[in-house]
Amino acid sequence: MTRTEEFEELRPLLFSIAYRILGSVAEAEDAVQESWLRWQASETEVASAKSYLSAVVTRVSIDVLRSARVRREAYVGPWFPEPLLTDPYEDPERSAELADSLSMAALLLLERLTPLERAVFVLREVFGFDFPAVAAAVGRSEAACRKLATRARHHMDSGRPRFEADRRERDELAERFFDAFREGDVDALTEMLAADVQLVGDSGGKAPQWRGGGVSGADTVVRLLVTLVAPFVRIGGVVERHEVNGQPGAIFRDRDGRVVNTWTLDVVDGRIQTIRAVVNPDKLGHVGPVADAWETVRETYRARRDRGDEG
Incomplete structure (x- = not known):
């Protein structure tokens, strides 16, 4: 499989990671494109394209989020994520969980987290990456990522309503x-x-x-x-x-x-x-x-x- 074919196969996952970190369709698409450009420019052979590209799109998204948060502080009126009609990443076994993590309420709760907490939560809790992969993606130790994940889960759980409808x-x-x-x-x-x-x-x-x-x-x-x-x-x-x-x-x-x-x-x-x-x-x-x-x-x-x- 060529790099282009591998990338296109992974594009839905990469967009879905970036959108949940950024809450913006346009910024998520830009992050995915930047990840492709970086991979194209790299001569490094990687053992797993999924791990490599997920790490790249996560780092790009963290950088974008840090600057976006400054803009959002000056935003006029309430700020909501950009509406997403269809999540391109399909996993029938986890479709309900993936849909819940896309909700406006969930994305607004994610806004309360630091960029690193948000990235760790998305990778670990939403997409099920193991801690070595999460640590590699965000550039922190596994122990630090476990602490970030615990804090993020606490913030998310405390903000969710007790009786959500099925x-x-x-x-x-x-x-x-x-x-x-x-x-x-x-x-x-x-x-x-x-x-x-x-x-x-x-x-x-x-x-x-x-x-x-x-x-x-x-x-x-x-x-x-x-x-x-x-x-x-x-x-x-x-x-x-x-x-x-x-x-x-x-x-x-x-x-x-x-x-x-x-x-x-x-x-x-x-x-x-x-x-x-x-x-x-x-x-x-x-x-x-x-x-x-x-x-x-x-x-x-x-x-x-x-x-x-x-x-």
């Missing part, structure tokens, strides 16, 4: 939610939302956003949802159910099929706890052609006003 329950609830959402069914929506539900958006200051980044409370969230869905549909908007980051979610498109935003739903204890909307156009280009969100919102409000829906 996948079937979650998907069934999401289907009922989006049906009720399209129909503007206040009672059904209220029943499915947690009392303290949050609707939070990531616009980066580049798209319309709720004041403070979001709204909370079932009554407030339902009122907002019902107020906007009917006029959005009237102007040709489409709510397309789609799994996003391994979670039930949706892609909102304008009349021309361009992406307005993506939503993901966090389901805890049988109710929707958080709705996360990614609206920043810089984070949506890989999903498809991006709409002018400002114009879409203006048109939605005009349609609402013209039909006298403001009350």
